[in-house]
Amino acid sequence: MKIFSIFFIILAFSSFSQEINPLNGVKQSKPNFIALKNATILVSPTKTIEKGTILIQDDKIINIGMIVFIPDDALVIDLQEKTIVPAFIETNSSLGLPKISGRHSFFPQIETSKEGAYYWNESIHPEVAASAIYTFDEKGIEEYIKMGFGIVSTHQNDGICQGISAIFSLGTTNYSKQLISASGNPFFSFSKGISNQTYPSSQMGSISLLRQTLYDLKWYENATKKENNLSLDALSNQIKKNIVFQTGDKLEILRAHKIALEFNLNFTYLGSGNEYAILDELSKLKLNVILPLNFPLAYDVKDPYTAKEISLSDLKHWENAPLNPGLLFKNHVPVSFTSFGLTSANFWKNIKIALKNGLKESEALEALTLNPAKILGIEANFGTLEEGKKASFSIYDSNPFSEEAILLESWILGEQKILASSQKIDIRGKYNLIVDNEYLTLEISGTKEKPSAIIKKRNSNTAGNSKIKKRKRNQKTVEIVKDTLEIPCYINLVGNDVTLQFSSDDLKWEGSVSLHAKANMKFGVFEGDGTIADGTWVKWSAIRNETAEKTKSSSGSDSKKDKDESEASFWFPNMAYGFTEKPKTETVVIKNVTLWTNEKDGIIDDATIVLENGKIKFAGKGSPTTPNNAKVIDGKGKHVTSGIIDEHSHIAISNGVNEGGQAISAEVNIGEVVNSDDIDIYRQLSGGVTASQLLHGSANPIGGQSGLIKLKWGHTPEEMLIPNAPKFIKFALGENVKQANWGDFNTVRFPQTRMGVEQIMFDAFERAKKYEKEKIANPNSYRKDLELEVLLEILKSQRNITCHSYVQSEINMLMHLADSMGFKVNTFTHILEGYKLADKMKAHGAGASTFADWWAYKYEVNDAIPQNAAMLTKMGVVTAINSDDAEMGRRLNQEAAKTVKYGGATEEEAWKMITLNPAKLLHLDDRMGSLKVGKDADIVLWSTNPLSIEAKVEMTIIDGEVLFDSKKDLELRKINQAEKARIISKMLAEAEKGSETKPFVKKKAKHFHCGTIGEEGSTESNEH
């Protein structure tokens, strides 16, 4: 009774609904109500109604349930147990938006080319509103509808602040009715997009630019006397909203999340498909994630020569990616799906792959409806089929999540769109086929929509006979399988009409047979007529004796598949040489070993070292008590040293080592883009390196901040960063910063000479000083400038400089400049002419970090001499030998040994150049660099004197964790090989099943050097 009254109120209210648009002709006719009955209704992820009814008025659901009062004036549609699924919601689309393309110019474009009161950087354009540039795209809309979507949020996929999305209903009527909201989600990313402006040229640059933009916004919103900026106006409205942050890798989620915390923003992360590798972090931080379902295809691995080129990390990703959605749900990460990268042809296939790999049906529905509705903020009207919500749903002939269903109708805002005949019948199964008195078996399989067929005949002859007789003829292949003859058969189904065509020489009639019949599936019977080879018309019939389900279940191939899945594993990191479990601190005792203490004791034979709780507990002669559970190693004939510290390294960095877009980029920070998945980490461990300063490159005079890491293989970037490490920044002088070797077009950016380098640095520090005055004068209204903040730290001696430098003139200049500003240059790196100025460097207090013997690669190294390091050491300058090169980084012991040869350093002096001295230069010598009780347990066990050419690393330990063990390494190689072989055979099995494969593509081994430009690494030379 109550339902009844509400119903009338609504009716009275809505029957007078008006439209703005004028009408051409007479108003369209439609029923007052529509009732869909006898349907299985997936109301929401948690609720399903069997044999239910939905009552619709206009675009709304006004009642839903098992028992619903259907008014007289309702159009009733009997759905005969078909399934109604809420319309899916796409959060990530560029539907109906113009294609974007960039410009290219040979000369670098430093300033914006966009006219108007917009932000100074072309990759920041929050003012782009998708609703304003949307055009009707019928094909695109149909594609989404076919996948089951009813609502799409579309945005222009370009830049760092990309603009705001528009939410559309996928109807085909008019724009105003389709547009749900012109103010959907703002989109951010770390990719600069099509902007041709030089800045930013790296991911760390993008991070800094986004942060600076957000600080600018704060200032813009608060400042009283302000300029007008349309970009910041737009951004101001966006930052309170739910922002979708596009990522290209799991690590980018963690990077973006730091920005979310810094500015108190609400980010939903658009993932890349490898989020399974940061499960712990995602569930701990309770992050919202939108996942793509375009799982990688299996590689074509038939040729072992190309199969060997595919890396284990790619193979593992292929196996692990389908587990991604299920795993995230299991770990309580709110997940939405995007169809990005998929089409209606493979959308359901990929959903089913996820369902087979641990995703529950209810979770899949949630990820396609309720969760995206929440992200778009439209859950009041969409996402579930409840009273009062919009009538947007799809009708399938069965449950699409559990069966192979056909989409029959799409209802969008109460409007019906018929997509397939609901009459589609399932004819699959096994039939007895009788044609012109010939008795055959007809097997129909394939999909319900597109069945396929094969005709079989039991051979009455002996198997041997028939084998000789039957061979290929024409194009058709006739094969003898045991004693059964198999004949391929063309089959077509339109409505109830079945057509069959086959050809064989082994039946009663030689040649082609064409048959047509009406199917009566109530009885499982086809009955009709057709022609045989000689054109004679014959009668035929087929009677089903086994349905499709039965055929399927009897095949029983699923048990093997389950076994395969259980073998999928996740390593830390998820690639060759990864750990099966995160490494843990161990207690280690090495006895009878030679210790290179780097302390007063020097080199001690027959000594013992004890590592406990990640620290050195004992190092020296004597017999300390062996702690419980200690790993005891006999070090007879072997040597233990503190771990090698590489003062100048560019490994383990994501998307760009240089922010060369501007001459000064103090705001960028390598520490924000540490890449924990770089194989070079493991390779450096195999050479005894335990810590590295990841330096910005040398593309500009004032580069970026350093990331000081320990090479903690198997850990996250955050865990690799050295806690409370002193602050460092890279400066650079000479040919690289004046772009001397960058070709004829790079002649625009200031400076182009050593003269300009001095002036731009002076100017920067003067600006920093003025900035501080402004800060003090207006503590609440100054514009926070990330670049000048860092320069201020230098002026206050809170941040150390490592300066890329080669020739004496520029080295001298920087020391004078620093003296005049009241700070010290901490380290000159490369410093190949350091020997010419060793006295001045000593007086200034600068240290040196140099190459052992490099020279002749460019003009400014013409006077480089390999005796440099030894001379600097003798002059009392703290001197280190560094790598700047992933290859040399893993044999720094050899490079140190060269200082013995050239310039006559003692072995202890030489060894300190790659351990204690870099620790001093990095101000980490209180915890690393020597074998002293209380220092970090970062040690290396060597097979012999570590300066000998025959020295090999047997074990590298960091914080008491054994991260490289030469014996374990041999085992890992075997494990890698076995894992590779296992996955490759699984791929081969996939290919045999007929799955699509792709040819191998292998990321080139790329490495960063000082002068490497752009986000990609390079294989070029002369970049130091």
Place this chain on the structure above:
Amino acid sequence: MKHLIYISITLFSSIFAQENQRILLTNGFLHVGNGEIVSNSIIGIKEEKILFVKNALAYTIRKNEWDTIIDLQGQHVYPGLVAPNSTLGLTEIDAIRATNDFNEVGDLNPHIRSLIAYNAESKVISTVRTNGVLIAQATPRGGSISGSSSVLHLAGWNWEDAVIKTDDGIHLEWPNSISNGETNHADKKRNDKYEENKAKIVQFFESAKIYAKNPEKHLMDLRFNSMKELFTGTKRLYFHANDIQQILDIIDFCKQEELKFPVIIGGYDSYLVADRLRDAKIPVMLPRLHSLPENEDDAVDLPYKLPYLLFQGGVKFCLQNEGDMEAMNARNIPFLAGTAVAYGLPMEEALKSVSLNSCEIMGIEKEYGSIEVGKKATLFVSKGNALDMRTNDVTLILIDGEILEVTNSQTDLYKRYKKKLGL
């Protein structure tokens, strides 16, 4: 005037630049270069040749027979080391185009000769020599056929003086079976044009072979003319290739074209088909030992271990160091061999891989590569193991019997600034 000297580093420079002299090296720990050692050796040198090599116990010195007798006091004597496949002498400063003379325009350039671009006065050469590297193969780069290399010793006043073997071989960049992509940043994939590229090379060589049979029947063709001796003489064909597919195709190609002296340069995958290379008698100049593994999954020490793997597989090989900064890095060739020792190669085999093996592969082993009677006196003396950077300390250098300075432009600067700094 007869000299009797105990070795000292600086003395030799100008005093002994005389000709026709007879030098006796006594008390040296001799590494012959062919795998043998003589712990207390006497080496007699007359003019440019080695007169004899003897055990000191079996020889009585008659001082008046010698112009110079040098007591090596147990120091190590090595044959001059070799830097094959190098741009040493063809470049001075990598980043300065004006100093680069190793890459000519054009795709098929067999007739291009590195010899005439070789700068005997290169400052870089002087720093390479002082580590014991005394022979280099100046090699052009670029294109599908880069040109002809020549082998030179590192002491000439000019290329004419320095050359050991003119136009010793032609360098062919075998097509890539795996495409490196069009740009530096592109990913690797299967090269769809591999068969096509290969066919082009085959056709070019077939034509050259026809020319070589009856050159007089043709008009002069510079390219084919330069290739004649690949089929009729001792000219080497150096295949630059790394992948297994390439290597196997090269083995077939060599049989088909009846090449007498094929050599593979690179051969990263060679260890996978060592038996086939051994049977086909194709030697390999291995890739720079101090390089990272090619593939993420490869054994971290694979480049270090390749010499040992080929040694075990019975394949003739030597070391070279093509790559970043290869000219200046030629001085580190002894340490490439040293590193191979740490990864399984016996010490004297390691020496061979940078001396006699290299000379055999290039076809100059009759005169160079080891310290044996009748060969040129091209050798050096080091205080310690010359293959270890810690102990490599060269005190005496002889090239073709001539004693050379053990200083270079860098030691000159060192001396000058030591004085300035009061060190």
